Amino acid sequence: xxxxxxxxxxxxxxxxxxxxxxxxxxxxxxxxxxxxxxxxxxxxxxxxxxxxxxxxxxxxxxxxxxxxxxxxxxxxxxxxxxxxxxxxxxxxxxxxxxxxxxxxxxxxxxxxxxxxxxxxxxxxxxxxxxxxxxxxxxxxxxxxxxxxxxxxxxxxxxxxxxxxxxxxxxxx
Amino acid sequence: xxxxxxxxxxxxxxxxxxxxxxxxxxxxxxxxxxxxxxxxxxxxxxxxxxxxxxxxxxxxxxxxxxxxxxxxxxxxxxxxxxxxxxxxxxxxxxxxxxxxxxxxxxxxxxxxxxxxxxxxxxxxxxxxxxxxxxxxxxxxxxxxxxxxxxxxxxxxxxxxxxxxxxxxxxxxxxxxxxxxxxxxxxxxxxxxxxxxxxxxxxxxxxxxxxxxxxxxxxxxxxxxxxxxxxxxxxxxxxxxxxxxxxxxxxxxxxxxxxxxxxxxxxxxxxxxxxxxxxxxxxxxxxxxxxxxxxxxxxxxxxxxxxxxxxxxxxxxxxxxxxxxxxxxxxxxxxxxxxxxxxxxxxxxxxxxxxxxxxxxxxxxxxxxxxxxxxxxxxxxxxxxxxxxxxxxxxxxxxxxxxxxxxxxxxxxxxxxxxxxxxxxxxxxxxxxxxxxxxxxxxxxxxxxxxxxxxxxxxxxxxxxxxxxxxxxxxxxxxxxxxxxxxxxxxxxxxxxxxxxxxxxxxxxxxxxxxxxxxxxxxxxxxxxxxxxxxxxxxxxxxxxxxxxxxxxxxxxxxxxxxxxxxxxxxxxxxxxxxxxxxxxxx
Numbered sequence: 001x002x003x004x005x006x007x008x009x010x011x012x013x014x015x016x017x018x019x020x021x022x023x024x025x026x027x028x029x030x031x032x033x034x035x036x037x038x039x040x041x042x043x044x045x046x047x048x049x050x051x052x053x054x055x056x057x058x059x060x061x062x063x064x065x066x067x068x069x070x071x072x073x074x075x076x077x078x079x080x081x082x083x084x085x086x087x088x089x090x091x092x093x094x095x096x097x098x099x100x101x102x103x104x105x106x107x108x109x110x111x112x113x114x115x116x117x118x119x120x121x122x123x124x125x126x127x128x129x130x131x132x133x134x135x136x137x138x139x140x141x142x143x144x145x146x147x148x149x150x151x152x153x154x155x156x157x158x159x160x161x162x163x164x165x166x167x168x169x170x171x172x
Numbered sequence: 173x174x175x176x177x178x179x180x181x182x183x184x185x186x187x188x189x190x191x192x193x194x195x196x197x198x199x200x201x202x203x204x205x206x207x208x209x210x211x212x213x214x215x216x217x218x219x220x221x222x223x224x225x226x227x228x229x230x231x232x233x234x235x236x237x238x239x240x241x242x243x244x245x246x247x248x249x250x251x252x253x254x255x256x257x258x259x260x261x262x263x264x265x266x267x268x269x270x271x272x273x274x275x276x277x278x279x280x281x282x283x284x285x286x287x288x289x290x291x292x293x294x295x296x297x298x299x300x301x302x303x304x305x306x307x308x309x310x311x312x313x314x315x316x317x318x319x320x321x322x323x324x325x326x327x328x329x330x331x332x333x334x335x336x337x338x339x340x341x342x343x344x345x346x347x348x349x350x351x352x353x354x355x356x357x358x359x360x361x362x363x364x365x366x367x368x369x370x371x372x373x374x375x376x377x378x379x380x381x382x383x384x385x386x387x388x389x390x391x392x393x394x395x396x397x398x399x400x401x402x403x404x405x406x407x408x409x410x411x412x413x414x415x416x417x418x419x420x421x422x423x424x425x426x427x428x429x430x431x432x433x434x435x436x437x438x439x440x441x442x443x444x445x446x447x448x449x450x451x452x453x454x455x456x457x458x459x460x461x462x463x464x465x466x467x468x469x470x471x472x473x474x475x476x477x478x479x480x481x482x483x484x485x486x487x488x489x490x491x492x493x494x495x496x497x498x499x500x501x502x503x504x505x506x507x508x509x510x511x512x513x514x515x516x517x518x519x520x521x522x523x524x525x526x527x528x529x530x531x532x533x534x535x536x537x538x539x540x541x542x543x544x545x546x547x548x549x550x551x552x553x554x555x556x557x558x559x560x561x562x563x564x565x566x567x568x569x570x571x572x573x574x575x576x577x578x579x580x581x582x583x584x585x586x587x588x589x590x591x592x593x594x595x596x597x598x599x600x601x602x603x604x605x606x607x608x609x610x611x612x613x614x615x616x617x618x619x620x621x622x623x624x625x626x627x628x629x630x631x632x633x634x635x636x637x638x639x640x641x642x643x644x645x646x647x648x649x650x651x652x653x654x655x656x657x658x659x660x661x662x663x664x665x666x667x668x669x670x671x672x673x674x675x676x677x678x679x680x681x682x683x684x685x686x687x688x689x690x691x692x693x694x695x696x697x698x699x700x701x702x703x704x705x706x707x708x709x710x711x712x713x714x715x716x717x718x719x720x721x722x723x724x725x726x727x728x729x730x731x732x733x734x735x736x737x738x739x740x741x742x743x744x745x746x747x748x749x750x751x752x753x754x755x756x757x758x
Contacts, residue, residue, distance in 0.1 A: 002752035019361065022310065027302060034303045065490065072487035078307040078327055078362055 007063040011040070012087040013094055013164045014071070015172070016056040019079035020046045027077055028056060037070050038062055041096070041161030053081070057163045059139075084172040086164045094164040098142045103130040104153030112152040119145045130155070181352065185314030186215035186345040189278065192321035194221045198249050200240060200611055201225065202233040206253025207293060208280030211345035225611060225640060228632035230257050232604040234264020235630065238273045239605030242591045243566050244612035245398060247274040247328050254280045255293030258339075259300065263598060265335045266304035270595025271421060272396055274333035276324050277305075283343040284312060297339045306334030312341070315349035322355075323362070331364030332485040333396055364484060368499040368506045375497055376456075376480050377513040383454035383478075385525040386414040389437065389466075392421030392594070393459015393483060393503045395587045401425070401504030402587045405458065408511050413519040415529060417445040419460045420579055421594045428583035434529070435538070438466040439730050440576040443537035444529055446728075446736040449474050451528065457481045459503040462493040463595070472735030482506045537728045537741055538580050546721035547697050549574065549649045553581040553621065556647060559704045565617040566609045568592065570602040570626030573655035576726045578621040600629025603646060607633060610642040617645070617708065624650040625674050634687040637713045645707050646715045648680060651722045659725045663740075664750040684715035694718040 018024050025044055032039050040059040047055045060070060067085070074083045086092035100121070102112045109129075116123065116133050119141070125132035135145055139162060146157055166172040183191070189212060193201070202225045205213045216224055227233040230252045237248025248268075252261050258279040268275045282291040298310045307327050309320050317340070324336040368376070380386060388409060394401045402425045409416055409432060416426045417434040426433055435442035437449055446468075449455065455477045460466070462481075467473040470492060479495040481488075482503055489498040499506050540550045553574075567582055568591040569575040575592055584590050591609055593601040602620040610618040620627075627648055637644050657672040681691030690710050694703035694717070707714045727742045733753055 002756060023298060023302070023308075026299065030302055065494075069487065069491060072489070072491075076485065076487050081361070 009061045009063055010067060010087070011059065011061045012067050012085055013092065013162060014058045014060065014074070015084045015086060015164055016058065016074055017081040018054050018056060019081070020052055020054040021079055024054070024079050025056075027079070028058075028074065031073055031077070032060070032070075035069075035073060037066065041159075043161040043163050057161070059162050084166070086166060086172070089166065089172065091167045092164050093167060094138055094162045095136055096139055096142060096160050096162045098135045098146070098157060098159045099124070100133045100135060100146060100149055100157050101130060101155040102133065102149050102153050103155050105129055108152045112149060115145075115148055115152070121145060181350050182348040183351045184211065184215070184346055184348050185311075185317055185340065186211040188314055188317045188349065188351045189321065189340065189345070190215045190219060190222065191351065192318050193249065196321065196325045197246075199223060201249045201251050202227055202236045202240070202608065203251030204230050204233055204253070204257060206257050206280065208254035208282060208342050209251060209257070209278075209345070211342065212251065212278070212280065212340075224251070225607075225636065227604065228635050229630065230260035231263050231600065232607075232630050232633040232636065234261045234275070234277070235267065235598070235601050235604035236608035236611075236633070236636070237275050238264060238268050238271075238601070239568060239591050239608030240612045241268075241273050241275060241608075242395075242605070243588050243609035245588060246612070247276055247325060248608065250275060250277040252277070252279055253293065254282055254297065255295045257293075258297040259295055262300060262304065263596075265301055265337065267593050267596040267598045267601065268335040269304045269306065271593065272333050272392060273335070274328040275335040276321075276328050277335060277337040279337060279339045280345070281310070281339045281341040284341045285343070287341065297337070301337045304335070305337045306332075308337040308339065310339045310341075311344055313349065314344050314347050317344075317349070318351065327362055331362070365500050366484070366502040366505050368482075368501045368509055372497065372499045373506075373509045373513045376499065376510050377517075379454055379478060379480060379497065380412055380414070380456065380510070380514070381517060381520065383414070384520065384522070385452050385528075386412065386454040386456060386522070387434075387448050387452040388414050388416040388426075388456050388458060389418075389449065389460055390416060390422045390425050390458045391419040391460025394422055394425040395459075397459065397502050397504040399587055401459075401502075401507060404504055404507040404511060408507055408514070411511070411514055411517070411519060413522050414456065415448060415526070417441070417448065419463065419466055419594070420592060422460060423579060423590045424584035424587045427585045429585065436579050438463075439468070440580065440726055440728065442580075443535045443728055443739055443741065444532040446730065446739060447532045448529055450736040452477045455479045457483075457495070458507065459483060461488045461491065464492070467493060468730045468738075469733055469735045472737070474736075535741065537739070540724070540727075540742055543721050547694070547700060547718065549651065549720040549724055550577050550581050551697070552649060552700060552718050552720055553577050555700050556619070556621070556704055557582045559701060560617060560619065560708060563617045563708070564589070565619055566591065566606075566613060568602040568605040568609060568618070568620045570620070570622045570629070571597045571599045572623045572626055572657075573651075573659065573724075573726045574621055574623040574626070574649040576656075577649070582621070599626040603627060603630050603644075604633045604636075606644045606646070607637050607642055610637075610644050611640070619645040619647055622646055622648045623655060624648055624652060624677055624680075625654040628678075631683070634684070634689060634713075638688045641712070643710075643712050645713065647707070648715065648717050649720050650677070650680070650717050651720050651724065652677060653722065655724075656726070658723070662723075662725070663729075663731065663748060664755060666748045680715050680717035689713045689715055692716045
């Protein structure tokens with residue numbers, strides 16, 4: 001009998017600077033599917049005044065040898081200028097933004113607001129029966145907040161995915 | 173006046189494309205017209221500078237361009253229409269991608285305004301080709317064409333070569349833009365690393381100098397780097413004395429008549445090549461990529477060796493096998509650096525190592541049983557080699573047993589003479605590749621060594637050779653089976669021959685004649701030499717239908733999932749079955 005085995009995996013945050021041209025996002029996302037790599041989150045926006053260059057942050061997980069291959073395969077794409085593995089070279093800052101809609105009344109509503117305050121989540125929309133909170137932080141902070149809100153009337157969650165940057169004075 | 177001057181420089185996108193191709197030094201374009209490329213075909217009409225070769229199917233265009241590129245070292249150019257034209261070419265594009273062959277493919281596209289509307293003959297060519305091209309473009313403005321073509325050729329031919337596709341909507345071919353004869357403004361964004369650092373080179377020299385049992389393991393990268401890399405490999409080998417083996421793609425980089433030539437390695441490689449890899453203390457990998465066909469079972473691959481890996485593509489390094497010293501760079505340039513670093517050093521005495529290799533050679537792993545009743549296919553290839561040897565022929569192949577027999581029993585002495593689909597393993601490659609090679613080398617003897625099944629996959633290209641009076645030869649080892657499929661079924665599925673019999677084969681001699689070729693049938697060993705000689709002597713294209721022993725197997729063979737030391741040789745007992753882990757491997 002044959003069984004499928006799995007290797008130990010690591011989570012890595014990669015930032016990729018690319019030419020902001022048609023199809024580049026499909027190229028990068030497609031590379032991950034074509035070669036069987038994982039994408040946990042992906043964010044992209046242009047970062048230069050003339051809109052010529054975009055920065056993509058990808059959170060991935062896989063065995064260390066695969067992470068190294070991902071790095072090399074990304075660098076192989078012609079429109080890719082630079083790939084930085086923040087997890088590898090760290091320390092780094094990672095943040096994402098979430099919108100969290102919570103509905104409820106009475107004690108649960110008060111508790112939701114109180115906990116939002118502890119997490120420094122900001123109410124950006126309110127009705128008499130609901131809030132939308134805006135929360136910024138590292139992914140685990142948002143995970144924790146969402147887990148608590150699940151018990152207090154969570155309706156829906158939207159997350160941007162991670163953007164990351166190396167700490168200190170220099171560009172990575 | 174000024175305004176008039178500018179207007180006079182305006183040209184249609186189609187004309188700009190043609191000018192740009194001419195400027196790149198393109199002489200031959202392999203293509204097939206259709207609705208979405210009519211403006212380009214009109215621009216080609218009567219233009220003497222570009223020779224257009226009309227194939228019979230777009231797959232043939234891509235493979236012919238590959239054959240042209242592999243045999244000349246120049247990029248191959250393909251021109252096809254949108255939709256089915258582009259999708260038909262995809263197999264050849266994927267083939268070029270896996271074997272690192274420089275191609276520039278021009279595809280027509282429906283007009284910009286119709287893109288995404290499921291228009292007639294619309295396909296998402298850029299999307300479909302995204303993962304089988306090195307890079308691709310959709311050009312939306314004729315003003316961008318010149319720079320795009322310029323960059324496409326740079327990307328296709330430098331670094332690790334590969335196919336680059338340019339998709340051009342029909343309205344962009346018709347619309348005009350200012351065209352200037354000056355060099356296109358190229359963006360500087362693609363600059364592959366070509367040389368090793370001095371530390372890497374010093375370490376490589378030290379490792380080679382220290383090794384007691386070194387092996388050069390060379391691949392297609394040496395060929396792709398150009399003839400100079402081949403010369404430098406031979407020079408470094410002479411200085412170090414290390415024996416040489418090669419992948420399927422690298423055959424010809426090292427001369428097969430050298431005493432230090434081990435033959436091809438891998439699944440159907442020689443016993444001495446695979447045992448040398450297994451027992452080596454240093455493997456110097458030059459332009460090869462530790463492919464699964466080469467390594468066999470990974471945890472048993474070259475267990476006691478240090479490894480140096482020279483490759484222009486960083487992603488080839490540590491992909492399947494971890495190496496001790498990676499050097500990212502062009503094979504030729506890095507070999508030159510190592511030679512410089514080696515200087516006047518004396519080679520270590522390797523006589524003990526070579527004695528061990530000689531004991532492996534004594535196994536005579538390429539031997540095959542004599543057969544009084546039928547021509548052994550290996551013998552047919554040997555005779556073909558001996559009788560054409562003085563003509564330094566270019567050999568293409570299809571894919572299967574005949575391909576491996578050709579790799580084992582035909583011998584090569586220089587680069588760019590061996591054209592075969594290695595990575596993708598594309599049946600139907602050989603005939604169009606031979607046509608492309610013949611166009612690039614009009615005075616050479618070009619032979620496609622084929623199988624009865626593979627040849628039918630692009631048989632329509634017989635017409636192309638007829639039209640352009642190309643004297644290509646097709647030598648079919650006809651055993652009435654998809655031989656390699658049948659062999660695997662014999663060895664792993666207890667001889668349950670599911671759909672591998674070549675039923676209803678055409679009469680290849682009559683087929684040849686129908687296309688205006690000469691047809692020769694060889695049925696007995698006594699006719700073999702005369703048949704081959706008649707093929708060589710005929711000034712036009714020839715199909716030789718050589719009937720061979722029907723159920724010969726290609727040995728030696730490393731079964732999938734096995735180690736280099738577990739080779740099956742002719743006459744070994746074969747269980748006829750395999751466990752599921754081995755079956756799951758390709």
